[in-house]
Amino acid sequence: MNKMKLVLVLFALASGLAACDKGDSSNTSSNASAESSGKMIDFVTTQDSKPLKIDPALFDTPAAKEFMTTGKNPYIGNAEAIAKGKKVFQLYSCTQCHGPDAKGQVGPGLTGPDYKYPKDATNKGMFETVWHGTNGGMGAKGIGLMDPNDPKNGITPDELLKIIAWVRSMSNVTGNE
Ligand code: HEC
Structure with missing residues (x-):
């Protein structure tokens, strides 16, 4: 029994x-099912590590959606995205302060491996830094934050991922580990 x-x-x-x-x-x-679950990872500001809320609707491309749920930048190593990222870097005057090769000018170099904000060695960290700005002299560049008088002004998540892919292409850091 x-x-x-x-x-x-x-x-x-x-x-x-x-x-x-x-x-x-x-x-x-x-991966599609992870994306469609749509759960956003926790972003934090670089200024004080407080929660950083970003409208999920702004993540409007497959790559941006994947980043939103994983923190990984799917454009790393993607030649087309890198070429576009270089253009957006110029368009938003990053060049003026960080130099045409992102090696630094008025502002610091962005190629690492050592960063003022160590989290910038990761793509999630660099995204947060550029999106919401720093304490020491760089304003927020994210759409809606860059210009308080014009909510349509600023970089979209997809554009920022392409910028980061270009910056990484100039350096030995890939940022997705
Ligand atoms: C007006 C000049 C200026 C512009 C334009 C500018 N930056 Fe910066 N950026 C700075 C300065 C100054 C710092 C250092 C800030 C600090 O020490 O807090 C900085 C810091 C950074 C950092 C952090 C570097 C580290 O070592 O941790 C990143 C990443 C960055 N900028 C990316 C960008 C990108 C991408 C753009 C264009 C969208 C941009 N910046 C536009 C001046 C600028």
Whole structure:
């Protein structure tokens, strides 16, 4: 009798585990399902590490959505995105302060590996720094923050990821580890 029960329990356990297995593998094999779950990672400001709220609707491309949920920059190493990022870097005058090769001018170099804000060695950290600005002389560049009088002015998340991909292409830091 006891033996019979044990067999039944084992059987139930085994089929339960098999079901779990299936669920897991279908989740992990698809990035799309992680994206569509839409859960935003916790962004923090570089000034004081307080929570940084960004409207999820601004993450409006597949790459931006992936970044929003993983903190990884899908444009690293993508030649097309890097070329676009270089243009946006010039467009928003980053060049004036950080130099045409991001090696520094009035502002510090951005190629690392050592940063004033150590978190800038990660793509999430650099995103937060540029989006919301620093304590020591750089204003926020994120859309809606750059110019309080013009909510449409500023860099979109997708543009910022391309800028970062370009900056990383000038350096040995990839930032996605
Ligand atoms: C008006 C000059 C100016 C402009 C324009 C500017 N920056 Fe900066 N940036 C600075 C200064 C100054 C610092 C150092 C701030 C500090 O020490 O807090 C800085 C810091 C940074 C850092 C942090 C570096 C570190 O060592 O941690 C990053 C990243 C950065 N800037 C990226 C950008 C990008 C990208 C743009 C264009 C969208 C941009 N900056 C535009 C002046 C500027």
